[in-house]
Amino acid sequence: MDGNIFEKILGQESLFTDRKAFDHGFEPSRLPHRDHEIDSLVKNLVDALQGHIPSNMLLYGVPGAGKTVVTRYVLNQLREKGLELNQNVSTYEINCRSVDTKYRVIQNMASQIYERGDQVIPFTGWPTDRVLETLIRRMDRTGGVHIIVLDEIDNLVSRAGDSLLYNLTNLNTRLKNARCCMIGISNDLNFTQQLDPRVTSRLSQEDIVFHPYGALEIENILIERVETGLKGEVLKTGVVGLCAALAAQEHGDARRALDLLRISVQKAEQSAQNKVDTRHVKMAQSQLEYDQVTPVLKTLPLHQKLVLFSICINEQNGLRNISTGDIYRTYSDACIKIQVEALTTRRVSTLLNELDTLGLIIARNVSKGRGGRSKQVNSAIPKAIDAISLMSDNEPLVNEAALGKYKLQSQL
Ligand SMILES: Nc1ncnc2c1ncn2[C@@H]1O[C@H](COP(=O)(O)OP(=O)(O)OP(=O)(O)O)[C@@H](O)[C@H]1O
Ligand SMILES: [Mg+2]
Structure with a gap:
């Protein structure tokens, strides 16, 4: 290879003028809103x-x-x-x-x-x-x-x-x-x-x-960072707005918006482009989601993984609003396949609550007439993330469960 391997990147002109403006510890001179x-x-x-x-x-x-x-x-x-x-x-x-x-x-x-x-x-x-x-x-x-x-x-x-x-x-x-x-x-x-x-x-x-920031408020917060941290006119129209809108959906988190914008600029730099556009923001969003969810998925205990696995394969089969009964059936099937003892329905119900708290699923209570209640569950893991393979990574039993065939309810 010709020359030093760092040279190409060092020689590349950065789109940042002061990357510190995007650090979490940066102290801005104004605090809008x-x-x-x-x-x-x-x-x-x-x-x-x-x-x-x-x-x-x-x-x-x-x-x-x-x-x-x-x-x-x-x-x-x-x-x-x-x-x-x-x-x-x-x-x-x-x-x-x-x-x-x-x-x-x-x-x-x-x-x-x-x-x-x-x-x-x-x-x-x-x-x-x-x-x-x-x-x-x-x-x-x-x-x-x-x-x-x-x-x-x-x-x-x-x-x-x-x-x-x-x-x-x-x-x-x-x-x-x-x-x-x-x-x-x-x-x-x-x-x-x-x-x-x-x-x-x-x-x-x-x-x-x-109060949580709204999208327009986050836009105003981003503007000072753009002025101090980035070269003039490197952002195409819509970039700041999209970062702000995505972060506003994420409970109005200004930190998330700053991270999104910083990573979007880095994505543009990595592909040697001198303008940042909304595609870079979407790439940044997927990366942040991936970074957020991956460690959680990997470190779940076995039965949590098996419960989540049961939800995921039912969804892959086209089912939505999955009932706790369907989840339990698939989960017990999986336990039989890998020869571990299944937990009781009551324990599984607790595990579902925990997965909900972790933000990996959304569980809604629905009434079933005559005072009966049941849950409808959907996964909350972004589509681009292959949860089953991430959970299998360091857990051979999940991998084994995933190789099995299941009798699944299909969407009617
Ligand atoms: N009004 C604002 N103007 C400029 N920057 C802001 C404003 N609000 C928040 N930020 C920036 O957003 C990021 C998150 O803010 P901060 O760390 O103060 O949040 P927090 O409420 O303490 O969150 P946590 O509960 O997670 O600790 C920081 O980088 C901060 O500089
Ligand atoms: Mg804080």
Whole structure:
């Protein structure tokens, strides 16, 4: 081969001018359609600049609704103003998906206000109360107002319970020279049901719900990224609109729209084209769907796979709105073929609920007269994805089941 194998791609001109504009951590200079939410945060947090304690807040909203980016933006401005006015404001942003135990959260906070000469708190090993005492001492030493953001807080609660929140919402009674307030962020509206009512009432003094973005709103969000991240006029008409429309269908997720646009541009680059058109967006959409569904399908437990397999082959046979009875018949047939014991209908019904929660099927309850109820099930896996072969990949028994012949109901 002539020359270095990287040369051809390195020499290719990129359609991006700044790929970082599409990174998930990028901080945009404007946040369209979040004025109301920003306003509510500002009205509450301004107390910190006036020597008062802001209320604790809970921010809710679907994934990609801008909760994290809005909070960061507001806190940056708050710190800036604090410095200008000589008001001591400390902020902590902790993502509870990665920092997910009580110990680690307080260790993380205490380490953020470490000063030279302080003892280093190890990642594990101290009694939790000792870490908490150290945190309180250091917060008092720093003084002023401390704003603690616990992002994706539902992860912490489901893993570690609410004792941390109990302690943190109680901190003001223990601090002598400092004050604190908490902002919890969650995309699960029901997460407070897992909390002790006393914790809920302290934590949710003020709630803000971030509504899902509509297609036009997402278009406006994309425009700034296009201006900062892409060369002029590389997008054909309709590209931004299609990315926005697809993401709006996906519960109004701005992150999804940004990913779609970035991958569409990459698809155009990979095929050495200097314009991005709607075909690239469709390719990007299929890739995202594939990337989303594949790991879930591959890692399902055996009986989940067999139940889903039963739905898929009935659908391949033309059946829609499959009844739980039909699913169970095919599933039991498959179990006989591969010589594993079939689960009870009740267990299979639970597995169907789980597949529904994972978004792999859509199950509707229908009434069958005289109080009887049954389910109608359809697969929710995108057509382009071969679910059976993905499930067979690392599970020889599914592969074996798929080789069998089945007596299937056909569409009447
Ligand atoms: N109004 C907006 N203007 C500009 N960019 C936005 C806006 N809203 C969201 N984004 C961008 O969309 C992406 C997702 O936003 P963000 O991470 O804040 O969502 P989230 O609500 O925290 O989602 P999750 O619940 O999944 O954590 C980020 O890249 C963010 O910069
Ligand atoms: Mg977030």
